[in-house]
Amino acid sequence: MRFTTLLNFLPDHGCSICLNEITKTQVPRFIQYLLGSLKQKSRSANRKISSLKSFTKYCLKEHYHANDFTHGIESPKTDDKLPVYMTLKDLKQLFGYLERS
Incomplete structure (x- = not known):
């Protein structure tokens, strides 16, 4: 990860970029910034x-x-995408083929 996003976020929100001065409250704010603003x-x-x-x-x-x-x-929850196996059109074509066979 390039830390430029975090290094830009901290001073823009009144925080120090010194490692020893970063607090646990700033990380959730950074996550909200990633998901919301960006x-x-x-x-x-x-x-x-x-x-x-x-x-x-x-x-x-x-x-x-x-x-x-x-x-x-x-970490924020991710949306698990369900696989799309066949569209309705594909299913109709398959059943049509099976009926003819």
């Missing part, structure tokens, strides 16, 4: 959230910062 699909937002969580875990492991501001943050 009109991103929930799958795209989930990918960004996942990368942010991975980045945060890496920074904790390497001691770049001390607080996990993504802990407990849940």
